[in-house]
Amino acid sequence: MSLVRLNIKGISYSQTQNGAYALILNEVDGDRKLPIVIGAFEAQSIAIALEKEIRPPRPLTHDLFKNFADRFDIVVKQVIIHKLVDGVFYSSLICERDKIEEIIDARTSDAIALALRFNAPIFTYKNILDKAGIYLKVNPKKDEEEDSILMDELVAEEIEASVQESYKDKSIEELHSLLDEAVNNEDYEKAANIRDEISKRE
DSSP states (O other): OOEEEEEEEEEEEOSSSTTEEEEEEEETTSSOEEEEEEEHHHHHHHHHHHHSSOOOSSOOHHHHHHHHHHHTTOEEEEEEEEEEETTEEEEEEEEEETTEEEEEEEEHHHHHHHHHHHTOOEEEEHHHHHHHOBOOOOOHHHHHOTTOOBOOHHHHHHHHHHHHHTTTTSOHHHHHHHHHHHHHTTOHHHHHHHHHHHHHHO
16 A cells, blocks of 8 residues: 655634644645544644744643653654544554664554654555545635644534544444444544534434
């Protein structure tokens, strides 16, 4: 399977999910976007890493990981978003220490927050982009305004529609089962998406 390189297009605040954000990744050699729902903490951590000028007085969790890795000569070489199951993305950190490579499982939001701090490239497989990639009708004026990482409400609405699409073919029973599983796994971002789909039908 061929890898496709991604870069970060921006972060969009969710209009329907309280405290949730959508991280928009863009394929480097194409026009498709990959929207990923993330929590507020991860959104803040990614935004701070993107802005550069903002320096928290104390290290955030991802900064602490970077400081720890630097101290012990561990480098994150790249991030690969390698799986998509029921709207949830799974990622791996490809790390290296003393020329020995290790693969570490990570939530996608954490993996991207770390990729920014290590200047590591982000990749996904072509079949994942084929399945979940979307074309966004982004306001061209917004594209020119590179000083803001928050994207407009139109983009947010389109992203949310695409995220919810993955649950459209599920029955109410399947959705409740997926909701219980997400809560048990403490995957509250996924649980919020499923809850929203259930609410629409009831």
